[in-house]
Amino acid sequence: MPFALALTVILALLAVFQIALAARAPWGHFAWGGQHRVLPRNLRIGSAVSIVIYALIAFIAWERAGITSLLPDAVAQVAMWIVFAYFAIGIVMNAISRSKPERYTMTPVVLVLAVLSLLIAMGFGEYAMAI
Numbered sequence: 001m002p003f004a005l006a007l008t009v010i011l012a013l014l015a016v017f018q019i020a021l022a023a024r025a026p027w028g029h030f031a032w033g034g035q036h037r038v039l040p041r042n043l044r045i046g047s048a049v050s051i052v053i054y055a056l057i058a059f060i061a062w063e064r065a066g067i068t069s070l071l072p073d074a075v076a077q078v079a080m081w082i083v084f085a086y087f088a089i090g091i092v093m094n095a096i097s098r099s100k101p102e103r104y105t106m107t108p109v110v111l112v113l114a115v116l117s118l119l120i121a122m123g124f125g126e127y128a129m130a131i
Contacts, residue, residue: 003125004058004065007116010109011054018047018054030106034099057083061117066126080121087114 021031022044028036032043039047060083062068063076071079090110097103119125 001065001067001125003116003119004061004067007061007113007120008058010113010116011058014109015051015054018050022047029099029101031102034097034102057086057117061120064120064123064126077121080117084114084117084121087117090114 017027017031021027021039024038024044026037028034028039028043032039032046036043059068060071060076060079063071064080087110091107091114094102094107094110097106
């Protein structure tokens with residue numbers, strides 16, 4: 001449970017960041033390749049979609065950790081491995097960004113998310129209810 005909680009907190013903070021970007025905050029150099037100070041409309045829409053993806057990832061993490069149980073265990077396991085792969089790709093994508101602020105800020109954040117998702121996917125930190 002602690003890994004799923006930590007993952008959720010980081011995703012919630014990223015969601016606040018994405019909301020700010022969608023609302024035209026001048027932080028675009030930290031996201032989406034860093035080419036825009038204020039994101040254009042299509043990338044603001046992408047930021048809004050990211051929030052939905054973050055919520056889905058948090059739900060999958062909570063399912064895999066056994067905090068909620070709306071999905072079959074096998075589905076939650078496979079989905080969590082897909083989440084790990086998503087973050088692993090995200091490490092590479094952020095690391096090769098032409099934007100130094102994005103590269104130096106988001107690469108470590110996504111690295112932490114990848115490690116947390118790997119631990120969750122492997123079954124560490126599962127919630128065990130006392131009987």
